[in-house]
Structure formats: structure tokens, C-alpha cells
Amino acid sequence: MDRIRVEGGNRLKGSIPISGAKNAALPLMVASLLTDGPLVLDNVPDLADIRLLGHILAHLGVGVERAGRELTLTAGTVSDTTAPYDLVRKMRASFLVAGPLLARCGEATVSLPGGCAIGARPVDLHLKGFAALGADIELSEGYVKARAPGGLTGAQITFPFASVGATENVLMAACLARGTSVIENAALEPEVTDLAHCLIAMGAGIEGAGTGRLTITGKPSLGGARHAVVPDRIEAGTFAMAAAIAGGEVLLEGARSEHLSALTAVLRSCGIEVAERAGGMRVARSGAGYGAADIVTEPFPGFPTDLQAQFMALMCLAEGTSHIRETIFENRFMHAPELMRMGADITLRGQSAEVRGVRTLKGAPVMATDLRASVSLVLAGLAAEGESVISRVYHLDRGFERLEEKLSACGARIGRLKGEAQGG
Numbered sequence: 001m002d003r004i005r006v007e008g009g010n011r012l013k014g015s016i017p018i019s020g021a022k023n024a025a026l027p028l029m030v031a032s033l034l035t036d037g038p039l040v041l042d043n044v045p046d047l048a049d050i051r052l053l054g055h056i057l058a059h060l061g062v063g064v065e066r067a068g069r070e071l072t073l074t075a076g077t078v079s080d081t082t083a084p085y086d087l088v089r090k091m092r093a094s095f096l097v098a099g100p101l102l103a104r105c106g107e108a109t110v111s112l113p114g115g116c117a118i119g120a121r122p123v124d125l126h127l128k129g130f131a132a133l134g135a136d137i138e139l140s141e142g143y144v145k146a147r148a149p150g151g152l153t154g155a156q157i158t159f160p161f162a163s164v165g166a167t168e169n170v171l172m173a174a175c176l177a178r179g180t181s182v183i184e185n186a187a188l189e190p191e192v193t194d195l196a197h198c199l200i201a202m203g204a205g206i207e208g209a210g211t212g213r214l215t216i217t218g219k220p221s222l223g224g225a226r227h228a229v230v231p232d233r234i235e236a237g238t239f240a241m242a243a244a245i246a247g248g249e250v251l252l253e254g255a256r257s258e259h260l261s262a263l264t265a266v267l268r269s270c271g272i273e274v275a276e277r278a279g280g281m282r283v284a285r286s287g288a289g290y291g292a293a294d295i296v297t298e299p300f301p302g303f304p305t306d307l308q309a310q311f312m313a314l315m316c317l318a319e320g321t322s323h324i325r326e327t328i329f330e331n332r333f334m335h336a337p338e339l340m341r342m343g344a345d346i347t348l349r350g351q352s353a354e355v356r357g358v359r360t361l362k363g364a365p366v367m368a369t370d371l372r373a374s375v376s377l378v379l380a381g382l383a384a385e386g387e388s389v390i391s392r393v394y395h396l397d398r399g400f401e402r403l404e405e406k407l408s409a410c411g412a413r414i415g416r417l418k419g420e421a422q423g424g
């Protein structure tokens, strides 16, 4: 199993191209199930999760072809409406096939999902949405069976809280329902808005994209379209914090500052320079240290849970004490004990963490536990004295494209140790 080796101490200098967002590309790929026309997606990152979803869609009968950054998905016919456990258990986002299958074929049998081990992550809101649209839902032997033989019917759906996945799943289903649907308390994340824009390009009747109230006029069918995936705000935010912890200056090519306002406000309050540039963002820290800040993770536009682990790594070397509260997921501090192996001073209390800044971190062998946790260990390694070796990097490969290459191009000493059987 591959490991990543980082030798700390080098400042970063250079430009980093930001890839298309994994979390936008996944639902966009699934949207291809809604039409028999080709859906051509540009700027699709080449990542393990994208390849896995490609396999799941191919299993359902979708033609999937990649040419460089472009992915063409054609669901001329849907040959299977079952997404089996073996494929779905590896990634929670694969549950998104349920809505489009149900809407187009009148039935969907989808295994309950797996994914990152970050707390109980039910799909009850997805199912309530489908039921409101008239589907019969049955749970048996780890599978959700949803049926609507006569088609779905538009409805008013009010989510008790905003869920990214449930909004996407129900939005896609409602596009082919008879009549009008209204989704209240829809998630505001830019990836949801990107999906809505693509669906509109496919002919869907959606009003309110980017707001908490989506009004969908169902259409009998949708057509093919071409759409470019929005740049990855989580990748951009991660590299912004890499520059902050290592020091130096990076240009994040393609990063959209309007998608990162919560992070940039916090970084500025710590003394990190963040500026908008034509076609991207510049992040810099000169010789001096940086201050501490408190954060609470929240739905967009609040501080993203997917940047919490990286922020904790950054706060390990801040001048002062930081408080971090995780409100989106349970059990999302698994990186904390690993950071403590490198010398961090962290106390966990339930969903809160207190991070007392230390003067130095020391390189150590550490283990990645989930996607965002693993990259936080890379960030800590960039600033630590000596060498860190991070095992279980398959978590990283799910969500970060060419991470080592992008960082070494800016002067980081980072590389991959191939295939040695360590770290499980």
C-alpha cells in the first residue's frame, strides 16, 4: 500500500492549478441517468471516487468515456436499476443514483451507502423526499427499494435541515416528476448550485438555484448538455492552508474566492495574506508567525466541515489557543490523535477541540483515517521538523488529484513510497 513521505521546513512558492470539484463532479455524473442524450462534462478530476462512480454507472448501462479532462456519459438505455452493495459500500455519494433511477425508470434498488467513517450518516432525508414525490419505499436486507410505477408527482418538500446529498437526490428526481415541486431548506453549497445549472442546461425547469428554495417544474424528459465542473473549493482551501502553515506564497489558479469567504475571513484574522487575483487567489505568509482563531463548522456559506481537519493542523502551530467545534458530523476528529503524535497539544471534548499552539511539530509515522484527515497530516508534515510518513493514503487518492506533484512544484519535499505493505 502506498505511503506519502514529507520532509518539513520548506516554504512554498509558485502556482497551483485547482482541479474541478470532486463533490460537484459526482452528482453531475449521476445526472446523466436522467437523459438518453450524451452529457459531456469538462474539468472532471481524475480521482479514485470518480472512477468508482464511473464503474457504478457503467453497471447500470451508462456509456462512460474519458478523454483528458472531459467525461462523456450516455445513458441511451438504463439496463439495470439495482446498485449493489459491493459497489455502493465504498462511497456514500453513490446513493445519488437512487433519485434519477426512480424518476426515469420508476424503480431503484440501491444498497445503503458506506463511505468515510465519520459518524452515522443516514439517508432518511433522501427517502422522505422520494416518498413525498409519491414513491413507495421499502428497506430490506441493507437495500432501499423505491418504486413509483406510474411516475413521480411534484410535491412540497421541507427539509428539517440542509443536506447536500438529499437536496441533490430529490432535485434530480423532481426534474422528471409530473407537476411542480418546491424544496424548502435546500442546501446552498456551490456544488448543489453547479448541479442545478447543469440540469437547467439539460432542459430542467428549475428556479431559485443558489437559494434555499428550489422550485422545479417537472418535464417529461431531459436532453444532453455540455457543462464545466466548478473549481474545487476544498482543494483550494487546503492549499491556502498549506501556504499558511509552511509559509511562502502561492497562487491558486482558478480558485473562486466567493466560495471560500468563511475560510479567508478566518485566515486574515490570523494574519495570513489572502487576496483575489485575476483568475484565482493569492495566499501568502511572510517570515512572521500567525495567530489563533476559533471556528464552528456550518453549512455553506459557513466554515466547511471538509476544511476542519486542515484548519486544526494549521492551529497546531499558531501563536495562541484555538477552539474548533464540529457541528456537521460526529466522530470527525480522528486526525487529532495523529497530530498529537507529531507534538500537537490538543484536548478533545465531544464535538469540540481546544488546540494550544506549540512552537514546533516533529515528523512522525502517522496514519490517515479519512479523506480530509489525511491531508491535514500532509499539511502538518510540511511544517514539521524532519520526516513524516503517512500511511493509508488511498483515502487521499479518493479526493486530491496529483497532490504530491502540485506541492513539490512549489518547493515542498514530498513524494510517494510505492506499494510497501505497511499501515494496513
Ligand code: UD1
Pocket: 022, 023, 024, 026, 092, 093, 120, 121, 122, 123, 124, 125, 126, 127, 162, 163, 164, 165, 166, 187, 191, 305, 306, 328, 329, 330
Ligand atoms: C456532502 C459532501 C461531504 C461534505 C458534506 C457536508 C459530497 C459527495 N460529499 O456529503 O464531503 O462533508 O456534504 O458539507 O458532496 N444527514 C441525515 N440524513 C440524511 C442526510 C444527511 O441525518 O438523509 C446528516 C448527515 O449525517 C450529516 C449532515 O446531515 O450529519 C450533513 O450531511 P449532508 O449535507 O447530506 O452531507 P453529504 O451529502 O453526505
